[in-house]
Amino acid sequence: MTRLLARLYWQQFKRTVSSMRTGQIIPLIAIGVFAVILVPIILFGGSALGSVMPAEDRTNFYSIITFGGMIITVLFTIPQVFKNLFSSKDVEMLFTLPIATKHIYWVKFGQSFFSTAAFVWVFLVLFFLSYGLGASVAWIYFFIVPIISLTVVLVGLSIAYLFNLLLIQIIPKSRVKELMTLMTGMAGLIIFLLVQIPNLMGIDNMVEGMSAELPALTLLPTHWAAMALSFFSQGYILRGLLWMAAMVIAVSIITLLTQVVVDRGFRTGWIRMSEGARRKKRKKRKKGKFHLLRSPVISIGLKELRAVQRDPREWLTFLPVLIIMVVPLFPILTNEGALESIIENTMTSWLVAHGLLIFFLTMLMGNFSASSIGREEKAVWILRTLPLSGMQIALGKLWVHWLIPLIFVLLIEIGLTIFIGWEWYMGIAGFIAFGFIALGMSGIGLWAGTIGGKYNPNNPQQRIETGTGFLLMLINIPYMLLMFMVAIFLFFPVEFQPYISQFSEGAFGLVGLMASLINLMISAKILLGSLSLGVGVLMLVIVSVGVTYLFLWLSAKRIDQGIQINIVDGTRTSSKGL
Amino acid sequence: MTTIKLSNLKKTYGKAEAVQPLNLTINEGELFGFLGPNGAGKTTTIKMMTGLLEPTEGTVEIAGVDMWKKPLKAKRNIAYLPDQPNLYPKLTGWEYLKFIASVFKVSEETFQARAEKYLHMFNLTDSVDELLESYSHGMKQKIALVGALVHDPKVIFLDEPTVGLDPGSARKLKQLLRNLCDQGTTVFMSTHILEIAETMCDRVGIITEGSLLAIGTMEELRKQGGNNNASLEDIFLELTGGDDAAELIKSLEHEGGHR
Structure with missing residues (x-):
């Protein structure tokens, strides 16, 4: 039966691939290109590490890599496994047929392996092989690496299955889907943080770090895989075989454990999911009290606000920026000298902090407001049949997608002003400047949403087409540069002019052009003297409001004409007009 | 008119x-x-x-x-009620009604009175503070209907x-x-x-x-079909399903009558 199902899945996979449209192939090509770039890096990195690392540090190194491989497998396969077990449309049909749950389960297990875990396995094998070549290890090591890597990945995959089968019993079903999407987004960030751990802990020399004892990792089965690799690399076949056998037993036990919980976890879990969400009461309205009805523009914004507020997946948009901003703080906070220098040079720290804040957050603003169109998904008919103009809809969506990040920035601004000890007017100036710059970004983003809105139930946070995402980036860059120049004019201290002038003379290319433009802005500021503040503020307002109005008008026009939201439903794509 | x-x-x-x-x-x-x-x-x-x-x-x-x-x-x-009432999943029933009333600028007193009347009529009063994502198909249909009626x-x-x-x-x-x-x-x-x-x-x-x-x-349709006793089903099948479908149904009815 398992073979029959496997054949069915294989046929389905072949037909899905052969019927793919250009738009669906592009992301696959992008992944392929990424893999092609990644392979030489892995091969070169592995080989280089193998050639410099002392033989006594190898066991610990293998232990870290096998542990990392297992964690990556777990993180990447958890959402995939969830989708295969509980969201897949074929499960309902399969459960009505006289097929034992375990047969369905094993085919799903295979599907998860080939769709996600196999990639980790290939990369792990490539890395260990190149490492072995660099370290000139015993020949037997090269034959054993694929098997041991496979056991590592299988442990990870089995843990992902166990996690899902148990999770479905514990987490409220209304939250499970949202949690899974959150985990998909988090996976990349967690891996980034894992890689950053040595930096965060101040371990600059990776090789040096290997000599440290790793007591926690030695307790894990991945360490047994590492022991096997270590013995095989030295040519100790028997001892290597013993550790490998231990690892194989560990894999068998974990997979057996999944087998034990599969009947309860899979079938009942799927039923639980299909029952629909538990009805959750919101705060009860007070009886007899009238509930303020607002203007349509405010009502549209509030509707968006509730969608963002009540879905944890929406918060994911802010997470990367938050982490990118928080991670560099660790080395600064642990370095007393750096911290003192920041507090002493308030103007420089203000400029750098705001430069970074504006750069990261404004890039996010566009995507955030663009997502507001795709968020309408299948409920798009409501706005279309209501007596609302395109401008009302666009304005309603714009204000809230501008305001939410602004509140986020206000909190950061207050925190930094207190922590670094900036003057209060510096904090206010930074906040106002950000507000204006962000306004234009939100307008551009909204327009991008109207030309390439998308909704994918499996990836609800991806709400614009890939091509539109690139277009949004392309339009954002000149706007950012323009605003950067205005900000330079407004805030850059004129005392730095001689250094900039000197630098611009020596620099060439894009850097030279930028330096010349900065020099020009500062020279103009010097020329205008006390008038410069007024001129700067006027420029900021005109550019920001002008760009916002232009894109708001374009968005409204598109909404009035009727826009398309690409609703990706499995392999089919349908459209609904707004 | x-x-x-x-x-x-x-x-x-x-x-x-x-x-x-x-x-x-x-x-x-x-x-x-x-x-x-x-x-x-x-x-x-x-x-x-x-x-x-x-x-x-x-x-x-x-x-x-x-x-x-x-x-x-x-x-x-106008008001429109589609066959698949896809609504805003993260709004409660009440918030959805309020949104529609705001767009049509219905006065607060009128909104309150109408909403409560129709919610009561369709047994939705107890579930109106729940998120729409937790509603069944029928409940979604009913709240969409209340939304359609709230602005008269x-x-x-x-x-x-x-x-x-x-x-x-x-x-x-x-x-x-x-x-x-x-x-x-x-x-x-x-x-x-x-x-x-x-x-x-x-x-x-x-x-x-x-x-x-x-x-x-119905009278006019029967006259058009030349059969004063015809049901709407007869007329419908004759017009849309062709003679074959109508004959098939008649023969099935005939067989059923003999059993």
Whole structure:
């Protein structure tokens, strides 16, 4: 039966691939290109590490890599496994047929392996092989690496299955889907943080770090895989075989454990999911009290606000920026000298902090407001049949997608002003400047949403087409540069002019052009003297409001004409007009 | 007084004609049933009338206002209930109603009174503070219906309104629609359930393959078919299913009678 199902899945996979449209192939090509770039890096990195690392540090190194491989497998396969077990449309049909749950389960297990875990396995094998070549290890090591890597990945995959089968019993079903999407987004960030751990802990020399004892990792089965690799690399076949056998037993036990919980976890879990969400009461309205009805523009914004507020997946948009901003703080906070220098040079720290804040957050603003169109998904008919103009809809969506990040920035601004000890007017100036710059970004983003809105139930946070995402980036860059120049004019201290002038003379290319433009802005500021503040503020307002109005008008026009939201439903794509 | 006027309304997709030039007038307070087999063009016609789908040719006038020339003015007079009520999942039922009332600028007192009346009628009072994502299909349909009624529209468009409703709610809906029409509201309803059309509707239109085959009261339709005892099912099958289907049904009925 398992073979029959496997054949069915294989046929389905072949037909899905052969019927793919250009738009669906592009992301696959992008992944392929990424893999092609990644392979030489892995091969070169592995080989280089193998050639410099002392033989006594190898066991610990293998232990870290096998542990990392297992964690990556777990993180990447958890959402995939969830989708295969509980969201897949074929499960309902399969459960009505006289097929034992375990047969369905094993085919799903295979599907998860080939769709996600196999990639980790290939990369792990490539890395260990190149490492072995660099370290000139015993020949037997090269034959054993694929098997041991496979056991590592299988442990990870089995843990992902166990996690899902148990999770479905514990987490409220209304939250499970949202949690899974959150985990998909988090996976990349967690891996980034894992890689950053040595930096965060101040371990600059990776090789040096290997000599440290790793007591926690030695307790894990991945360490047994590492022991096997270590013995095989030295040519100790028997001892290597013993550790490998231990690892194989560990894999068998974990997979057996999944087998034990599969009947309860899979079938009942799927039923639980299909029952629909538990009805959750919101705060009860007070009886007899009238509930303020607002203007349509405010009502549209509030509707968006509730969608963002009540879905944890929406918060994911802010997470990367938050982490990118928080991670560099660790080395600064642990370095007393750096911290003192920041507090002493308030103007420089203000400029750098705001430069970074504006750069990261404004890039996010566009995507955030663009997502507001795709968020309408299948409920798009409501706005279309209501007596609302395109401008009302666009304005309603714009204000809230501008305001939410602004509140986020206000909190950061207050925190930094207190922590670094900036003057209060510096904090206010930074906040106002950000507000204006962000306004234009939100307008551009909204327009991008109207030309390439998308909704994918499996990836609800991806709400614009890939091509539109690139277009949004392309339009954002000149706007950012323009605003950067205005900000330079407004805030850059004129005392730095001689250094900039000197630098611009020596620099060439894009850097030279930028330096010349900065020099020009500062020279103009010097020329205008006390008038410069007024001129700067006027420029900021005109550019920001002008760009916002232009894109708001374009968005409204598109909404009035009727826009398309690409609703990706499995392999089919349908459209609904707004 | 004419409330809905369709003049040469047509929709094509490439060479395929989804709706052939359609001329139709529906009067104030009329309950009009729009019948047809699957894929006949019923939903396409309703979508063109509600501003969801732009016609290839022709005009739609709602209370004398052209839907595609002055959409906002025309939409102020209508409410639409689709066959699949996809609503905002993260709003509660009450928030959804409030949103609709805000858009139509209904006064707060009126909104409160109407919302509570219809919520009570459809047994939604206890679930109105729950998120719409937790509603069943039938509950979504009912809250969408309350949303459609909360601003007291002149014309209500309903696409298969009884699908997914429990018998009690379906009956209340039928009574409500009849009452609304008696008070002057115009209802344009597509349905598969011939019994509803036969017992409730003032007039019935039968469409197949994008073409309006017959229109009139039940009496008029019977006269057109030349059989004064014919049911709407007989007329419908004769017009849409062809003689083969009608004969097949008759022979089955005949066999059933012999058993």
